[in-house]
Amino acid sequence: MITIENLSKSFESGGKKIWAVKDVNIHINKGEIFGIIGLSGAGKSTLIRCLNRLEEPTEGKITIDGVNITNLNKKELRSVRKDIGMIFQHFNLLSQKTVYENIAFPLELDGSNKNEIDSRVNTLLEYVELVDKRDAYPSSLSGGQKQRVAIARALANNPKILLSDEGTSALDPKTTKSILELLNRIRKEFGLTIVLITHQMEVVKDICDKVAIIENGEIIETNTALELFRNPKTKTAKTFISSLKSNVDEESIIPEQFDGKVIRLSFLGNSAREPIVSKMINQFNIEVNILSGNINELISTCVGYLILELSGEDEEVAKAIDYLKNQNVNVEVI
Numbered sequence: 001m002i003t004i005e006n007l008s009k010s011f012e013s014g015g016k017k018i019w020a021v022k023d024v025n026i027h028i029n030k031g032e033i034f035g036i037i038g039l040s041g042a043g044k045s046t047l048i049r050c051l052n053r054l055e056e057p058t059e060g061k062i063t064i065d066g067v068n069i070t071n072l073n074k075k076e077l078r079s080v081r082k083d084i085g086m087i088f089q090h091f092n093l094l095s096q097k098t099v100y101e102n103i104a105f106p107l108e109l110d111g112s113n114k115n116e117i118d119s120r121v122n123t124l125l126e127y128v129e130l131v132d133k134r135d136a137y138p139s140s141l142s143g144g145q146k147q148r149v150a151i152a153r154a155l156a157n158n159p160k161i162l163l164s165d166e167g168t169s170a171l172d173p174k175t176t177k178s179i180l181e182l183l184n185r186i187r188k189e190f191g192l193t194i195v196l197i198t199h200q201m202e203v204v205k206d207i208c209d210k211v212a213i214i215e216n217g218e219i220i221e222t223n224t225a226l227e228l229f230r231n232p233k234t235k236t237a238k239t240f241i242s243s244l245k246s247n248v249d250e251e252s253i254i255p256e257q258f259d260g261k262v263i264r265l266s267f268l269g270n271s272a273r274e275p276i277v278s279k280m281i282n283q284f285n286i287e288v289n290i291l292s293g294n295i296n297e298l299i300s301t302c303v304g305y306l307i308l309e310l311s312g313e314d315e316e317v318a319k320a321i322d323y324l325k326n327q328n329v330n331v332e333v334i
């Protein structure tokens with residue numbers, strides 16, 4: 001659906017060249033919710049804005065539905081842009097226009113007639129549950145309501161792709177959840193592909209199928225959300241995961257400080273709920289100390305990890321590790 005190849009973008013600033021995006025390669029499938037996570041200044045907005053050429057790439061190629069959009073002229077670009085809706089952190093609604101008029105605006109630009117506009121806007125208002133705010137102005141709406149209007153507006157032209165640049169960053173946790181639920185419903189019901197930029201791991205956990213981590217303009221890790229939580233490779237990924245409220249910082253565990261063997265187990269789906277550890281304690285003559293652990297519920301399944309210290313005779317410890325390896329859990333001695 002979307003292929004980004006060797007994409008780079010530089011800016012000139014004070015006579016200096018800054019590479020905001022460096023040699024990025026990403027493939028996004030149809031119907032996927034693809035998250036791009038990174039810290040402030042990592043290049044997230046620049047990258048996502050290249051996808052609809054709000055920002056002109058310096059180098060590289062972006063293919064959407066088989067069309068190389070980096071080569072399009074203005075007219076061709078306008079038609080491709082109808083297929084790409086976008087929402088922003090600060091909603092970007094027109095303050096002088098009512099909710100109805102904001103949603104109608106892209107349809108007017110597209111030359112739809114009054115009846116078509118009326119029927120489409122009313123359908124969208126029902127979809128985002130804002131029928132009663134039809135004639136309200138943005139200033140009288142809550143953040144969540146404003147983002148619902150922005151989503152309805154982004155959907156007005158029936159796009160195939162929705163881009164979200166920190167679409168939930170200005171919202172409280174409960175409102176964030178409700179907006180993410182709405183995005184997931186849109187993906188399911190309309191088969192939209194959603195590219196979502198965020199600096200919050202919560203968002204990745206709640207909604208993303210796949211995720212890329214961007215740092216200093218470069219993608220340093222890409223994986224399914226599941227594998228990323230199960231087996232983060234880079235320090236940045238680990239830090240993002242431990243930023244989730246319920247997590248203990250895994251990085252703070254130094255195996256050398258323990259007498260026993262320190263192991264990291266990662267579980268997937270139902271095995272996360274099975275009492276594997278208590279069975280192991282019963283079967284082998286070892287002592288087990290739990291150093292850290294967590295279960296995260298992702299959109300598709302749940303993943304968990306547990307860091308344990310195993311003490312006892314070497315042979316018993318080795319047998320216990322073998323036992324774990326046969327239980328559908330990933331075991332890593334750290």
Ligand SMILES: Nc1ncnc2c1ncn2[C@@H]1O[C@H](COP(=O)(O)OP(=O)(O)OP(=O)(O)O)[C@@H](O)[C@H]1O
Pocket residue numbers: 011012013018019020038039040041042043044045046047199
């Ligand atoms: N128009 C511009 N001119 C010069 N430099 C820019 C411009 N836009 C972005 N940059 C620089 O490019 C880098 C990446 O910026 P970008 O806005 O893409 O980051 P971001 O990951 O979206 O950050 P945030 O989370 O704060 O929104 C930064 O160093 C920024 O200063």
Ligand SMILES: [Mg+2]
Pocket residue numbers: 044045046
């Ligand atoms: Mg940004």
